[in-house]
Amino acid sequence: MSTTPDLSRLKIERGPAQAPARGRKWIRIGAALLALALAGVLVARQFGGAASVETVTVSLAYPSQDYTLLNATGYVVAQRKAALASKATGRLEWLGVLEGSRVKRDEVVARLESRDVAAALGQAQANVKVAQANLEQGQAELADAQRAYQRASELLAQKFIAAASHDAALARYNKARAAIAAQRAAIAAARAGAQSAQVALDQTSIRAPFDGVILTKNANVGDNITPFSSAADSKGAVVTIADMDTLEVEADVSESSLAKIRADQPAEIQLDAFPELRLAGVVSRMVPTVDRGKATLLVKVRFLERDPRVLPDMSAKVAFLSKPVPAADKAPVTAVQPAAIATRDGKAALLVVDGGKLRQVAVTPGRKVGELVEVRGARPGDQVVLHPGPDLRDGQPVTVAKK
Template sequence: MSANRKASSNRLYRRIGIAVAVLALAAAAFWFWNQRKAAAAEGGYRTTQVERGNIRVAISATGTLSAISTVTVGSQISGQVTDVLVDFNDRVKKDQIIAKIDPSSYEAQIQQGSAAIASAQASLRQMQAALRNAELDYQRKADLGKQKLVAQSDVDLARAARDQAQAQVNSAQAQIRQQTASTQTTRINLGRTVIRSPVDGVVLTRTIEPGQTVAASLQAPELFKIAEDLAKMKIELAVDEADIGQVKVGQPVTFTADAFADRQFKGVVDQVRLSATTTNNVVTYPVVVTVDNSDGTLLPGLTVNAEIEVSRRNDVLKVSNAALRYKPTAEEGAAGPQGGPQVVQMRGGGMSEDLARVASGLKLNAQQQAAFDAAIQAMRERMAARMAPQSSGGGNGLFGRGGGPGGGGMRIVMGGSGGDLQAQIRQRMIERTTQQFAPFRATLSPEQQKQWDAQIAALVGAKRAPLYKLVDGKPQMTMVRVGASDGTSTEVSGPIQQGDEVVTGERAAAAK
């Protein structure tokens, strides 16, 4: 009896275990099915949203800090240094004595020159006395010669003696001038034995010590290097040739130095030099940046890492660069019917916004603003008429009317050469814009017309790229104008709005 009860109990436990296992398998299958369903519901695309924000485009470069003006103080004369009156980092004033060279040899030369001048002056007085005597002798003999009391040869000899005495006087006078000039040169060199600072500044380097002899035979030896004003400094950046075209005078610069890692400093581009340097086949151009160092923090010689802000766009639509790199696979909805040419819808809303932004920078008066508003309104009405629902066969040729609900603007068949297509689009847009805004342009001043034409040329000639918006779970291509890029995001404009979902990639297909 007990054995039967025990066997019945074992069979019950086995049945319960089998039921639990079946329920666990069913739960696992249900969970797996739900996960597959959720993954399918999420769609097969990675997306991001179009955002509104700022884009800052900067060029990175390295350089070295230095003073705006650095003066090298040397010696024009040779001699032994007797005194050095300044040291490193000392502040000096203009004409302040900073060193002295032994003047004894030059003082002796001046005394010798003075003695030589005195001797020459004494000789001159003797020669002047001889000249006077020769002049009187010639006058006497000339008078006697007129009376035929002396021979003519005696008169000629007296004249020659007078001329000779005059030449000796002239020679003595020249010797005095020569000796005086030589002595004056020695006096100048004597003054050069006192080395003075040519500017107000700070002593950066000192290369001499008292007792050292300097020799200025071929070139002036460097004794001191003085920075004129460290309150204003400069950086010489080496900018790559690929980026130099974007650098302009007046652009802001931010930079950091390893010595002050927790601080960021500012400067301004002061000069873009034309002296290119080639190193290992890499061409760079020097760009001079001026820096305010009124607090004295920065030091000459520091290596800095700088960024030149070449462009800044505030409050613009921007999208991740991954969205601009995305290209759909062949089987997705990027191709036309039966694998035919691709069709792109281009709407004009973005153009009107860009034109309004251009006009806002022209500082229009009331009359000009009214003319612009009328032109913009007319353009929007024409675009609205194009966007009206039409039959799908309404378009013809390369540029057709948009068809179908929600379609509108310009319908472009993306077949043939891409370069030819872009050129045709650009030419068509230039002609249309010129025609539509001709009355408004006539109200502008010559300077405003110049700005308007330049901005319109830049707007029409802007680079365009395809962007894929996610519509009903499928990527739909739209052409947008591409602007500034900071390497992560890029400015876009055209038929796109803030918050639009754009495709950045495709998810890998789930294993079946």
């Protein structure tokens, strides 16, 4: 029996029956490719007019930028500010102000309990009256001693009394005169004691040292007030007051930029809370020491224009100027990057992206404001095409390229 394997069964028969199946497969692949091509053509026809553009925003610019030498940030502070407290120790009995209250100089804003010091004042005033009564009694005694001495002198001249009686009358007279001096000194001491008691009583009334506005209220009625607030559950300052007429901006300026700043240099102050508000200022003084850790110098800028909305501790930006801003340049102007201005039919225009389409807006270019150009006819906030090509037209659909 032969052991050689039969390989005839592994032969693939390639008959005419498989040919049609293979042909149909290639037909299906070709149809799919043709459908994809047709879909691409349709998509291209639908979106072929939507060009991709880069945009910038039309903004408001201030002409003062042309005069700016240096910018710095800082905070609004009051040059004259005080935490009102009392040298006396006691319980707060009355508080007559709230945050934001305006007070005048020497106006009483709070009072401590004062019955004890008021009683001490009454006692001191009574001591003054006692001393005055003693003086009146001493003056009467002096007048009597003086008359007795005069009589004794006359009788001694006539040899009617002994010299010892005359000497006794003289001693009484001198003693009465000395008593008058002592009683007058006692009156002065009593009056000093009364004045000291009056000062102690006055110290229970907390008064405003200058015209200003109450910034913070640190204590309430019933709190214990002690000097320096060293005791537990006690308060030192009752309120904090600031003179709003002394507001200024403290800005840190880099040590490397000090050559651009000088005293009495014009400046423009912008508050972060009110970006549209720009107030004129002037460099008041520069603190003559440099912060070694930050390499900065503290510069204080005084307000030349005041606004009631300016409050202490507001964040502010300071632009140090080469010259004061003219009145004509204080108002903002509409400006845009120069590369956004297109030329259409010999005239300047902006291509505004509005609802996915271009809208041509005719503008009139003006002066240069920093890196921008003033344009009249545009609206702040409009999105306009940057570097508009000649192929872009009014009404054309566009897509904004992502930055």
